[in-house]
Amino acid sequence: MRKKKMYWTKDRLECFEAYGYLLPAALVLLTFWFLPVVASILISFTNWKGGDRLENIQWIGLTNYERALFGDKAEYMWDSFFNTVNYAAYSVPITLALALAVALLLNAPIKGRAIFRTVYFLPFITTWVAVSIVWKYFYDPNAGILNWLLGTTGLDWLDDPRCLWSMIIWNPLGLGKSVTHPILAGPSISMLSIIFTSVWRDIGYFAIIFLAGLQNIDRSYYEAASIDGATPAQQFWTITVPLLSPVTFFLLIISGIGAFKIFVPMLVMTPTGGPNYTTASMTFYLYQQGFTGSWLLGYASAVAYILFVIILILTFIQNRAFGRKVHYEN
Amino acid sequence: MTTSAIILVVLGLAWAGVMAWVLMECSRRQRLAPLGSAFVYHMLTIGAVIMGLPFYWMLITSVKSFHDSQAYPPKWIPIRTVCTLNSDAEGKIFEVIKGDPKGGILGGYTYVIVKTVKFPNGEIRGQITPPKNLDYDVSAPIQLDVKLDARQAETQNESKGAGSGMVTIDPTSNTLTYDLSFMNLSGEITGVTLHGFAKKEMIGAEIFKLNAAGKGAAGTLTYTAMHEWGELILIPKDTPPEQAIRSTRALPTEVSNVKRELYFRIGNYAEAWVAPKVTTFGQYFWVSIFTSITTTIGTLLTGALAAFAFAKMRFRGKGAFFYLILATMMVPGQVLLIPSYIILQYLGWLDTYLALIVPWLASVFTIFLMRQFFMTIPDDLWDAAQIDGASRFRFLFIVVLPLSKPVMITAGIFTFLGNWNSLLWPLIVTTRPEMRTIMVGLQTYNTEAGGEFHLLMAASTMAVLPIVIAFFFLQKFFIAGIARTGLK
Numbered sequence: 001m002r003k004k005k006m007y008w009t010k011d012r013l014e015c016f017e018a019y020g021y022l023l024p025a026a027l028v029l030l031t032f033w034f035l036p037v038v039a040s041i042l043i044s045f046t047n048w049k050g051g052d053r054l055e056n057i058q059w060i061g062l063t064n065y066e067r068a069l070f071g072d073k074a075e076y077m078w079d080s081f082f083n084t085v086n087y088a089a090y091s092v093p094i095t096l097a098l099a100l101a102v103a104l105l106l107n108a109p110i111k112g113r114a115i116f117r118t119v120y121f122l123p124f125i126t127t128w129v130a131v132s133i134v135w136k137y138f139y140d141p142n143a144g145i146l147n148w149l150l151g152t153t154g155l156d157w158l159d160d161p162r163c164l165w166s167m168i169i170w171n172p173l174g175l176g177k178s179v180t181h182p183i184l185a186g187p188s189i190s191m192l193s194i195i196f197t198s199v200w201r202d203i204g205y206f207a208i209i210f211l212a213g214l215q216n217i218d219r220s221y222y223e224a225a226s227i228d229g230a231t232p233a234q235q236f237w238t239i240t241v242p243l244l245s246p247v248t249f250f251l252l253i254i255s256g257i258g259a260f261k262i263f264v265p266m267l268v269m270t271p272t273g274g275p276n277y278t279t280a281s282m283t284f285y286l287y288q289q290g291f292t293g294s295w296l297l298g299y300a301s302a303v304a305y306i307l308f309v310i311i312l313i314l315t316f317i318q319n320r321a322f323g324r325k326v327h328y329e330n
Numbered sequence: 331m332t333t334s335a336i337i338l339v340v341l342g343l344a345w346a347g348v349m350a351w352v353l354m355e356c357s358r359r360q361r362l363a364p365l366g367s368a369f370v371y372h373m374l375t376i377g378a379v380i381m382g383l384p385f386y387w388m389l390i391t392s393v394k395s396f397h398d399s400q401a402y403p404p405k406w407i408p409i410r411t412v413c414t415l416n417s418d419a420e421g422k423i424f425e426v427i428k429g430d431p432k433g434g435i436l437g438g439y440t441y442v443i444v445k446t447v448k449f450p451n452g453e454i455r456g457q458i459t460p461p462k463n464l465d466y467d468v469s470a471p472i473q474l475d476v477k478l479d480a481r482q483a484e485t486q487n488e489s490k491g492a493g494s495g496m497v498t499i500d501p502t503s504n505t506l507t508y509d510l511s512f513m514n515l516s517g518e519i520t521g522v523t524l525h526g527f528a529k530k531e532m533i534g535a536e537i538f539k540l541n542a543a544g545k546g547a548a549g550t551l552t553y554t555a556m557h558e559w560g561e562l563i564l565i566p567k568d569t570p571p572e573q574a575i576r577s578t579r580a581l582p583t584e585v586s587n588v589k590r591e592l593y594f595r596i597g598n599y600a601e602a603w604v605a606p607k608v609t610t611f612g613q614y615f616w617v618s619i620f621t622s623i624t625t626t627i628g629t630l631l632t633g634a635l636a637a638f639a640f641a642k643m644r645f646r647g648k649g650a651f652f653y654l655i656l657a658t659m660m661v662p663g664q665v666l667l668i669p670s671y672i673i674l675q676y677l678g679w680l681d682t683y684l685a686l687i688v689p690w691l692a693s694v695f696t697i698f699l700m701r702q703f704f705m706t707i708p709d710d711l712w713d714a715a716q717i718d719g720a721s722r723f724r725f726l727f728i729v730v731l732p733l734s735k736p737v738m739i740t741a742g743i744f745t746f747l748g749n750w751n752s753l754l755w756p757l758i759v760t761t762r763p764e765m766r767t768i769m770v771g772l773q774t775y776n777t778e779a780g781g782e783f784h785l786l787m788a789a790s791t792m793a794v795l796p797i798v799i800a801f802f803f804l805q806k807f808f809i810a811g812i813a814r815t816g817l818k
Contacts, residue, residue, distance in 0.1 A: 021639040025697060037658075104354075118802075120377065122798070122801075127793065129773050137783045137787070143781070208813060290668055291758050297672065308664075
């Protein structure tokens with residue numbers, strides 16, 4: 001098989017056979033991945049609306065992008081962008097930190113680990129739709145048990161526009177009225193409720209991956225460190241943390257991307273985009289523009305591309321910021 | 331006051347310190363001190379309660395009565411009060427009582443709204459006599475896809491609300507009945523425009539457009555409210571007699587033999603099963619099971635073939651193709667949504683099984699996962715197979731695939747789960763109720779049922795149950811598969 005001289009016919013046969021094997025997957029991927037990626041750019045330059053015939057569609061250049069970024073639609077578009085940033089900025093670190101804690105606990109040599117692992121993992125396999133419906137019931141102002149558990153009455157969690165930092169910092173300082181930017185004002189209570197739900201759902205998934213990473217670390221490192229008289233804290237910071245960093249980095253990337261694509265809980269729990277539009281994510285906005293109302297397919301394509309670019313930039317930044325600190329074991 | 335606060339803070343800090351210490355201890359995987367493992371158990375149990383509570387609540391609510399599902403303080407176990415009604419109290423229509431508008435959640439009762447204040451969720455039903463020259467094909471299926479446009483009184487320029495539903499045309503009496511559900515509407519509805527689109531043969535062609543203005547131009551609109559603005563509350567039939575009687579201020583002499591018993595209202599499931607208006611959850615299940623299984627098998631097949639080519643064969647452009655495929659993993663699905671939708675529209679596949687299945691018949695992730703596994707299979711096996719005169723195709727199916735069971739199961743689970751749980755795609759490419767997957771069905775039901783949490787929880791349980799059962803059987807593969815994706 002190696003570097004022997006081959007007859008060109010045999011080579012070519014193998015080549016064609018390989019193309020044959022690739023064909024079924026390639027057909028599907030070409031039609032529903034590659035073609036759309038290219039088509040999407042083209043569509044984003046048109047004023048295509050749902051139900052339009054091809055001849056009615058006009059080439060409008062960058063107008064859609066202009067509308068989204070600076071034009072008449074910019075307000076909602078940027079709102080949805082900052083909402084998504086808020087969602088990602090709070091849900092990702094909290095989920096990762098709690099998942100690491102759970103993974104560490106599950107890493108301890110105790111009995112009944114498998115049962116705990118199953119319980120923690122269960123929310124992840126139950127679908128977002130059902131999870132959102134159950135939590136919507138939890139948050140219900142009248143029938144929900146959250147108000148009962150917290151002793152608050154009639155608090156409408158999913159319809160409360162008050163923002164976190166406005167409540168904690170800006171209002172006591174008397175600046176509540178002037179600080180309105182979604183990032184400075186923080187996520188609304190409504191958004192925090194969704195973040196809480198998503199943390200609850202994803203902990204198990206991340207914990208399993210963290211756990212696999214922890215168990216992958218060779219025990220002899222700790223034994224050697226113990227003999228050298230290192231305390232558990234020293235061992236944690238000098239062995240566990242660096243050796244776990246590839247896993248952490250991987251999770252940071254995938255959870256960051258996932259957070260920017262979030263859609264279902266927003267649609268199910270706050271179908272209008274939440275109080276003051278504070279829970280509408282970018283995908284939610286895209287769905288609203290493209291597939292409801294007047295079906296602005298061209299405009300929604302532009303939004304999709306903006307989202308794509310944002311995700312690319314985000315991954316790039318994460319790579320630059322944390323990539324070098326990752327310690328790969330050889 | 332200050333001393334207790336200080337004590338609390340000190341206790342909290344001490345607890346956090348112990349917690350941090352134990353967590354660091356845990357990372358070493360060495361035997362813990364007895365107190366340490368007690369602490370681990372206590373933390374894990376608290377976490378497990380938080381993780382498990384929503385499931386318990388979902389299950390228990392799914393067997394409660396409507397009234398219990400609304401009870402405050404919540405009922406942790408469904409206990410009902412049974413009593414004997416004396417003489418003619420039975421069958422009496424209970425008095426209509428006044429309730430607070432927010433608390434009165436009542437499905438299925440139709441009443442006309444006098445004052446439209448807020449439209450968070452709702453429905454429009456009605457009948458219109460269409461214009462005589464309406465250009466529709468009577469022989470074509472009479473259920474048409476409909477878009478609903480609603481203008482808001484405050485912001486004229488754009489509707490933030492929309493909905494979908496179905497229209498039935500009765501050609502003999504020339505009436506058009508529509509039944510739409512919508513969401514996101516706020517403000518007064520000034521008008522509704524129905525766009526009818528023909529199916530299959532004339533995809534996208536608008537065959538009629540009707541303007542039904544709110545104040546009776548082309549027809550009368552009756553708003554069927556789901557909740558939130560009722561002035562009146564009717565007591566549903568299955569209200570426990572005790573509560574019903576209390577609310578009607580009946581005399582205690584009218585009841586006897588009052589006792590409390592545990593009661594699981596299994597009937598909720600049957601009620602939820604047939605709750606969707608046009609179809610049943612059975613149909614949703616069928617669509618989901620059928621599409622998930624076909625896509626899983628298809629993805630595994632195309633994935634195995636492509637992965638085999640990438641792992642074990644030499645061909646021109648191999649590296650380029652592989653990187654091209656990897657690059658597609660970067661593109662978020664949202665970008666593909668609109669062009670794929672348009673492609674499906676031109677193929678005439680919208681609202682068919684093809685739209686739900688074909689685009690998902692190949693998965694980059696599966697190809698990648700399987701290729702990684704195939705690479706680990708030694709080439710000697712292929713040499714041996716060649717000596718036995720096997721073709722590559724035979725070799726793949728007889729030798730390679732049986733060896734790759736773990737990765738096949740992992741990839742299969744991911745594909746199946748992804749399909750079963752996906753919402754956005756089926757939501758967009760299907761409009762007919764009969765073509766809804768279980769997730770779309772559940773979401774539609776969620777907007778329709780509003781506050782009927784007991785039925786919603788029953789429906790959610792049904793949607794989740796197959797996956798949970800499968801998880802318990804295939805747990806090993808689930809967890810191994812997920813751990814594997816993280817370590818690669």
